[in-house]
Amino acid sequence: MQHLNYDNLKVQDATIIQNSLRDSILLQPRNFPLSIIAGADISFNKFSTTVYAGIILLSFPDLLPIGYSLIKKEVLFPYVPGYLAFREVPPLMDAWENLPQKPDLLVVDGHGIAHPRRMGIASHFGVSADTPTIGCAKTLLCGQYEEPASTTGSSSPLIYKNEVVGAVLRTKNAVKPVFVSPGHKIDVPDSVDIIKQCIGRYRIPEPTRLAHNMVNQFRLGEIPEGYTALTR
DNA sequence: GCGACAG
DNA sequence: ATCTTGTCGC
Numbered sequence: 001m002q003h004l005n006y007d008n009l010k011v012q013d014a015t016i017i018q019n020s021l022r023d024s025i026l027l028q029p030r031n032f033p034l035s036i037i038a039g040a041d042i043s044f045n046k047f048s049t050t051v052y053a054g055i056i057l058l059s060f061p062d063l064l065p066i067g068y069s070l071i072k073k074e075v076l077f078p079y080v081p082g083y084l085a086f087r088e089v090p091p092l093m094d095a096w097e098n099l100p101q102k103p104d105l106l107v108v109d110g111h112g113i114a115h116p117r118r119m120g121i122a123s124h125f126g127v128s129a130d131t132p133t134i135g136c137a138k139t140l141l142c143g144q145y146e147e148p149a150s151t152t153g154s155s156s157p158l159i160y161k162n163e164v165v166g167a168v169l170r171t172k173n174a175v176k177p178v179f180v181s182p183g184h185k186i187d188v189p190d191s192v193d194i195i196k197q198c199i200g201r202y203r204i205p206e207p208t209r210l211a212h213n214m215v216n217q218f219r220l221g222e223i224p225e226g227y228t229a230l231t232r
Numbered sequence: 233g234c235g236a237c238a239g
Numbered sequence: 240a241t242c243t244t245g246t247c248g249c
Contacts, residue, residue, distance in 0.1 A: 042239080046241050079240075081237040088239075110238045120238070143239045179238085222246095 001128055002097045004084040007076040011092050014083050018119040024127045025113065028104075030190040031113055033131065034060050037198065038103035039207025040092050040125070043215040053091035054215040054216045055225050056207070057103050061197050063206045066135055069095040069227035070218045081141070082116050084122035100229035104132065105186070105194065107207035111135040112183035112191070114158055114166040126184025133165070133183030134191045142178060150174050152199065155192055162197045174205045 006014070037060040042053045050072060057067040073091040077083075090109070096102075111120030112135030122135030141162035145168045152173050158166040158181065166181025166188060180190045198205035204212070217223045 042240085044239095044240065049236060080239090084238055115238080135238085137238050139238065140236095141237085 002093055004090040004093050004128070006090060008076060009086060011083060014086050015117070018117045018124070020122065021124060021127050022117060022119050025118070025123050026115070026185045027187050028185065030072075030132070030185060030186050030194075032104055034101040034102070034194070036060060036062075036066070036106045037194070037207055038099075038106045039209070039211035040095070040106055041109040041208055041215050042048060042088050042091060043212070043219040045219070047061060049052050049076055051088070052090050052215050052219040053088070054218055055092065055095045055099060056107070056199040056211045056214050057099065057101065058103075058207060058210070063198060065210065067100045067227070067229040068214060069098040070102075070215065070224055070225050071095045071098065072221060073216075075232065084110055084157050085119070085121040085208055088121055089125050091151055092125060093128065098227045099218045100227055102131065106133045106183075107136050107195070107198070107205065108133055108183060109136065109208045111137045111141050111179060112181035113198075114143055114168065114179060114181035115143060118165070120181065120183070122181070122183025130162055132185040134186060134195060135179075135181045135183050136195055136205055137179040137181075138204070148177055153196055155180075164188055169195060171199045171205060178204065
């Protein structure tokens with residue numbers, strides 16, 4: 001499963017792929033040890049087809065960087081709400097293949113099953129790479145929820161078509177919450193529990209926050225393309 | 233038809 | 240997503 005290419009796909013074809021991949025999603029309590037967690041994100045210049053993708057590995061529960069993978073790639077599939085995966089999964093999959101070691105769980109910037117067809121980018125990547133994933137998005141794509149209490153750690157269920165597809169989690173006092181939903185091989189309760197343990201001093205949980213900072217530095221030429229295991 | 237719409 | 244200046248609050 002590498003060098004995925006969705007460049008010549010039509011949105012209509014993409015829908016068929018999502019409906020097909022959906023049957024492979026596994027929603028279950030975490031049944032594996034968690035000592036290495038990772039964050040994935042991409043960055044790009046507006047109007048450019050070049051995307052800078054990266055995955056950062058962190059020790060858990062310490063959340064200290066222990067390695068990463070960065071790769072630059074051309075992507076032609078456009079950004080269409082509901083089809084983010086067709087733009088971001090291909091480059092992220094390349095970064096994944098180059099990681100010095102695979103994490104036990106990957107946190108993706110975007111939704112998991114909190115998606116119109118229950119196939120957000122976190123689920124799409126998880127099924128494609130056959131690895132546990134959680135989606136952590138900054139804004140809502142679909143579903144309803146009650147505003148969670150304003151204190152850090154508070155959450156409320158995210159409902160879509162009468163089903164609990166995730167949770168809205170307050171990661172910082174009196175600050176906009178984030179949207180957490182399982183991607184693959186994990187369930188809603190465990191996803192929220194793990195993301196809670198990834199909260200640092202910012203709104204965005206450490207895995208995706210550090211991944212975002214890293215790919216941004218990469219895009220700006222402050223870090224070279226490549227991969228490495230960090231020594232400490 | 234109208235409004236919503238991850239990154 | 241990216242760009243951008245100021246401003247509010249702990």
